[in-house]
Amino acid sequence: MDIDLIGAGPRGLVAAERLIEWQRQTNQYDHLNLTFIDPYGIGGRVWPVGQPHELLMNTNPDYITLFTDDSVQMEGPIVTGPNLYEWAHKQAPAFLFSHQLPNRADLLTEAAALVHNGYASRSLFGAYQLWFYDYLQQRLPESVSLILRKEQVLSIRHIETTNRYLLKTAVDRFQTNAVIMALGHYEDALTDEQQSLLNFADENDLHYTTPTQPQEYDFTNLKAGENIILRGLGLSFFDAVTMLTQGRGGHFNQGQEGELTYQPSGIEPHIIAGSRRGFPLRAKGRNEKGYGELDRPHFLTPDWFSHYQTTGSLIGSRFIEQFHHEAEYVYYQRLLALKYPQVDADEFLREFVAAKEPSAIVFRSPIVESDYLNWNQLLNPAEFVTNSDDPKTMANYLQTDVEEALLGTKTGPLTSALEMFRDLRDVVRKVVDNQLLRPEDYRNTFLGQFNNENSYLSVGPPETRIAELRALIQAGIVTLLGPSMMAEADSQTHQFATWSKAKPEDRYEASWLIEARLPAVSASHTLNPLIQNLIKEGLGRPERVTMEDGSTFEPGGVDVDMSRNELIDSNGQHRTGLYFWGVPTEGRHWFTTASPRPGVNDNLLRTADATVADLFHTFTGVQ
Known part of the structure; x- marks a missing residue:
């Protein structure tokens, strides 16, 4: 065999x-x-x-x-x-x-x-x-x-x-x-924009990197002090920043109060980075859980799933609402222990699970409004943090993120809540594998909204990377743009240009532009020769989902x-x-x-x- x-x-x-x-x-x-x-x-x-x-x-x-x-x-x-x-x-x-x-x-x-x-x-x-x-x-x-x-x-x-x-x-x-x-x-076939940027780079002797594995970035010819644009603030961004700083001989010093400062080697470039949201991924929380330890669900339970046995019977907004309640349950459980010992936590949590509107239980509790778990604030920080391109403002935001993460996954309210995105992965897989969502909700709500939340809130870097980024911003090595980053080929300067829509007057130019993200999963557009062959020969096919109106869409996978x-x-x-x-x-x-x-x-x-x-x-x- x-x-x-x-x-x-x-x-x-x-x-x-x-x-x-x-x-x-x-x-x-x-x-x-x-x-x-x-x-x-x-x-x-x-x-x-x-x-x-x-x-x-x-x-x-x-x-x-x-x-x-x-x-x-x-x-x-x-x-x-x-x-x-x-x-x-x-x-x-x-x-x-x-x-x-x-x-x-x-x-x-x-x-x-x-x-x-x-x-x-x-x-x-x-x-x-x-x-x-x-x-x-x-x-x-x-x-x-x-x-x-x-x-x-x-x-x-x-x-x-x-x-x-x-x-x-x-x-x-x-x-x-x-x-x-x-x-x-x-790697995937290039989009029209990527092909245009690559052509521009070839014509003007610039450096443009399409989405790829970050450990393969080639910065050999990038000079000290030279501008480099990183488009994306996810894990690939942190890898690139690390290679361009510590990888070039710089190091971090820790002060008596724990804050990091950066000691440059002198051969770092100037990193200009941004994204649509304008904020990096949230830090991973300090782990306090033991072997096999997970917070169990109280809303997405087997009994709850039994109501949705028919394919396409679950509404996407209802799924996200229930998932949010799971994170909220853990958040308020930790919050009450940390800040509200006078509240009967067991009774609060019982009412929270039983309530038709769990938020009503929070509203009539002694918990002050500033302590509520605010999903809009978590997911759209630009609406609450003005002038995020200001180094001091971003440094304060990142410091708060580090402090939250260090409270730990069994003590910190927010850190514990975000840990639920990981603890409930198998529960979420059950929704996907059994195709419980309506096709439209699967495409728009799950692959769109939920995946965006999961990526931003739960798969970030260690908190040390956030602390390091803070130090690099304060040292002037990294400049973070505001939200709605733009990047283009400037035919007048023969350079790449970038800016934030929030502050278009702050424009940066560089001869380096890196798409700091992994390639998307796309069976129809991949350049992998084996997958291309399997589909061409009919041994495999891209997955296609049929919508209620008879049209189809491809989630991306084989x-x-x-x-x-x-x-x-x-x-x-x-x-x-x-x-x-x-x-x-x-x-x-x-x-x-x-x-x-x-x-x-x-x-x-x-x-x-x-x-x-x-x-x-x-x-x-x-x-």
Whole structure:
């Protein structure tokens, strides 16, 4: 039995582990030949060990694993192992000493100093994945082989006579019985604006970077003091800023009261950045939760879901309202403990859950209005913070964000409330996977409003990055524009120009413009040759959702069977033996970028086991 795994990042590694353990338990095949195929090797494109060591993950190391555990509800065998934090302090030293890895000295130092609620470098997670691949090699029973090919699969063709698949790379062709594809973000065809900006850059000897992986930004020719425009204030923005400051030898000093100041190296550029909102992502809260600890839902409960069993029966605004109530429940629970000990919190929360309008319970409580959880203020800070382009104003806003985050996920009211976006991910997936929303609401309310809220409020950087940004603004290294950032090619100056609609008179010019974001997930517009081939040959198709008026729209992802992750072909049929999961299915699935988390019945671990279970049950007679 031959199985190829395309993509050697966390998903591919977990799938390989499941295949090995299923074969160890069942001994179903005389020989099981597993082949990883990834041009970047183990860790894939996102997690190379040799990337800039200053780049951090935005998840605590205790929350990162590649192993199953007793919480995972699955058919296959449970085989436990160390999470990233545990590995760093137990297995990492011997592994790092015995392998000639880039940044080895930095990795050894980091592993020894890693703390429970800190943040590991992406390099260290990459090293963990390399160790995991070695671990898999040591776990192989005699009937299993596992190899790695550093190539890119360009096409897959079904061979009718043998019912096998022919894979083609730039250097080879080979056959297999089944394929598990775990691809990541990939560049898309350029929009008209992007193509125009790229042409302008070529004509004027400028530097323009379209959406791509931030660790691959090339700043080699960017001079000290030169202007560079970053469009976007998300995670890619923070990565770029880090590489352009700490990556160029600058460092931060902490004062007696905890505030950071920046000590420049003298070779930093001047960074001008902005976005539509004009404010960076909210900081991740300081983690106070233990293994497997989640705040449980009080509104989006099984009984609530039982009312919406019919596809398309849930109104989008109702879903968001209930989700907001979940965050509000946690917010007021923490707030009462912190500031209102005279209030009977248990009684307040019981009434809050039972009320037709929970806000009425808040209004008639002793809680002062300035302490209310204000969603409009959270999501539209520009309406409440005037002159955000002023360094002092933005510094004060960022300081408040840091202070809120440091209160912690079990103590801080706001931090705990925003943590619900993560604690309830599986609940949200249930809404998407069961297609409970009306198509119009799924497109407009969920993919629009809810995804925007989730991205802005819950997937931000560690609070240290927000504190660092504050220091960089105060040092004049970073200039943040006001809301509604604009950027264009200026044919008169032969430079890129940027400004905020709120203050068009403050205009900046630069020869560098970076689209500081990842490519969108779009099966119809991706430049990934394998996905293009699958769609062209009819082995796969973009997901399309039919609206009530008969029109269709594409959420972006490749269409797959929801339970088994088999590809759906152009005729709407399952393609037996072709499994596809991860980022390119975003839209069909939801929030596909997360790495496995221990102790919480993790969705990625469940999905990997379910996929392998289907494969073993389907290919029972193949030897």
